[in-house]
Amino acid sequence: MEAQRTIYMDHSATTFVKPEVVDVMIPYFTKHFGNPSSLYGIARDSKKAIDVARVQTAKALGADPYEIYFTSGGSESDNWAIKGVALANRKRGNHIITTRIEHHAVLHTCQFLEKEGFDVTYLPVDQYGLVDPSELEKAITEKTILISIMYANNEIGTIEPIADLGAIARKHKVYFHTDAVQAVGNIPIDVKMQNIDLLSLSAHKFYGPKGVGALYIKKGVRIENLIHGGGQERRRRAGTENIAGIVGLGKAIEMATADIPGHNAKIRSMRDRLIKGVLDTIPNTRLNGHKEKRLPGNFNVSFEFIEGESMLLWLDDAGICASTGSACTSGSLEPSHVLLATGLPVEISHGSLRLTLGDANTDKDVDRVLDVLPKVVKKLRDMSPLYYKSGKEGGSNV
Amino acid sequence: MYSDTVMDHFKNPRNVGEIENPDGVGEVGNPVCGDIMKIFLKIENNVVVDAKFKTFGCGAAIASSSMATELVRGKTLEEAWELSNKAVAEALDGLPPVKMHCSVLAEEGIHKAINDYRVKKGLEAWVEKNSHSHDHSEDLTCNH
Numbered sequence A: 001m002e003a004q005r006t007i008y009m010d011h012s013a014t015t016f017v018k019p020e021v022v023d024v025m026i027p028y029f030t031k032h033f034g035n036p037s038s039l040y041g042i043a044r045d046s047k048k049a050i051d052v053a054r055v056q057t058a059k060a061l062g063a064d065p066y067e068i069y070f071t072s073g074g075s076e077s078d079n080w081a082i083k084g085v086a087l088a089n090r091k092r093g094n095h096i097i098t099t100r101i102e103h104h105a106v107l108h109t110c111q112f113l114e115k116e117g118f119d120v121t122y123l124p125v126d127q128y129g130l131v132d133p134s135e136l137e138k139a140i141t142e143k144t145i146l147i148s149i150m151y152a153n154n155e156i157g158t159i160e161p162i163a164d165l166g167a168i169a170r171k172h173k174v175y176f177h178t179d180a181v182q183a184v185g186n187i188p189i190d191v192k193m194q195n196i197d198l199l200s201l202s203a204h205k206f207y208g209p210k211g212v213g214a215l216y217i218k219k220g221v222r223i224e225n226l227i228h229g230g231g232q233e234r235r236r237r238a239g240t241e242n243i244a245g246i247v248g249l250g251k252a253i254e255m256a257t258a259d260i261p262g263h264n265a266k267i268r269s270m271r272d273r274l275i276k277g278v279l280d281t282i283p284n285t286r287l288n289g290h291k292e293k294r295l296p297g298n299f300n301v302s303f304e305f306i307e308g309e310s311m312l313l314w315l316d317d318a319g320i321c322a323s324t325g326s327a328c329t330s331g332s333l334e335p336s337h338v339l340l341a342t343g344l345p346v347e348i349s350h351g352s353l354r355l356t357l358g359d360a361n362t363d364k365d366v367d368r369v370l371d372v373l374p375k376v377v378k379k380l381r382d383m384s385p386l387y388y389k390s391g392k393e394g395g396s397n398v
Numbered sequence B: 001m002y003s004d005t006v007m008d009h010f011k012n013p014r015n016v017g018e019i020e021n022p023d024g025v026g027e028v029g030n031p032v033c034g035d036i037m038k039i040f041l042k043i044e045n046n047v048v049v050d051a052k053f054k055t056f057g058c059g060a061a062i063a064s065s066s067m068a069t070e071l072v073r074g075k076t077l078e079e080a081w082e083l084s085n086k087a088v089a090e091a092l093d094g095l096p097p098v099k100m101h102c103s104v105l106a107e108e109g110i111h112k113a114i115n116d117y118r119v120k121k122g123l124e125a126w127v128e129k130n131s132h133s134h135d136h137s138e139d140l141t142c143n144h
């Protein structure tokens, strides 16, 4: 058998690191390894490199460099933003507003704060995963100190009306945090124009290294530290800097935001062909998320009568890397909270498949998925007691 | 994460399908993750002469159905009733702890099909010896 090419369609989980990014990182492992807190020459080199990355990151977000703080990644940034603002402002109030479709780094942080005496409102979303700005406005009370709403959803790719939500937060003088981990590089971001007070990002979602991210904190926001210790990051975030990682983040964000429309056009055309091909050839299938307001590489689909893990195993057998919202793979054995929040029935959430395209993909990959996937779905449907019951050979798609 | 035997039974499942005019049918749903398994038995002179299944579920659920139907073929009803989910899992060279409940589905499906047959014959339904529903603590290992 000829060796088959791995088809990576899980860019929302993580991305490969671009060679240009690796190249700029390497000297900071071997040559400029000095601790930036030290005084000698090689330490100054590392310090300078961090400053450059801070400028690159700030530029990508429309922020000022001194508003960028490097962290260990998206989860730390989310934890810091939410716990930090909650603790620093608890005298003003104890109410936080978020949504039901956030990443667990936000949801579990909010649940933790509930145990500590904070009240949290989890806003619902519509069938496409969109938050209604008027619902947000209604939820605000005089005790509200923080609103945290993701920029774009990691599972169904829905892009939230961030500028509108930010304007409401601004109007009511409530801090506005957005988890933009999936958005950076896919959507042009301008924190000033979009009224964003805090923004989380993670390098490994835009072809940078894992283990490094950043939190944008607008000047003047009252926030406690999360990591206590040394005086790094202008006394806001302790710990010897991950210099190579930070340098990689800077280069990666610069590349990812250089030509967002051009980059998206290419990814989107592959993705749209994939969506059309799947929906046209496989009956009893539904697209999850919004038709237009979605991340360019995201395709989330549910196949009725079958379960996601068994789909993934067959796709893996064909060298295709994908993910699912099925209960059977979730560890908690519950289906995706995002799909359930959009009102999708449990058994259909079970049969969901997420394919997220990116720079690892070519048109050939799309052809191959379009060849393999219908066979996999058919094979599993043929052994499904639900398919048999439904008695459907054909059927329309939603 | 799955053993080679699990993957073999997942990829080449034995006994998929339905039996026409089955003597016993058992459909069970998984309370843990919401999956469904349907077992069909053909029974002659108190012996399982054919067993088939249809399953909506994960790789472990499909492999467990395949293995369980293999194991009960040729067995007397009494022997088939004794088939435990642990025996199914062992025959598959083990299942990840979080997937043990999928093999419970297979045991329950066989039991239900046997009792369906017994009730149809005017016999008394056998009673489950050890109810697994109380035993999910060990199955539900959290992955985090």
Ligand code: FES
Binding pocket: A327, A328, A329, B030, B033, B034, B035, B056, B057, B058, B059, B060, B061, B099, B101, B102
């Ligand atoms: S059937 Fe759902 S985890 Fe196995």
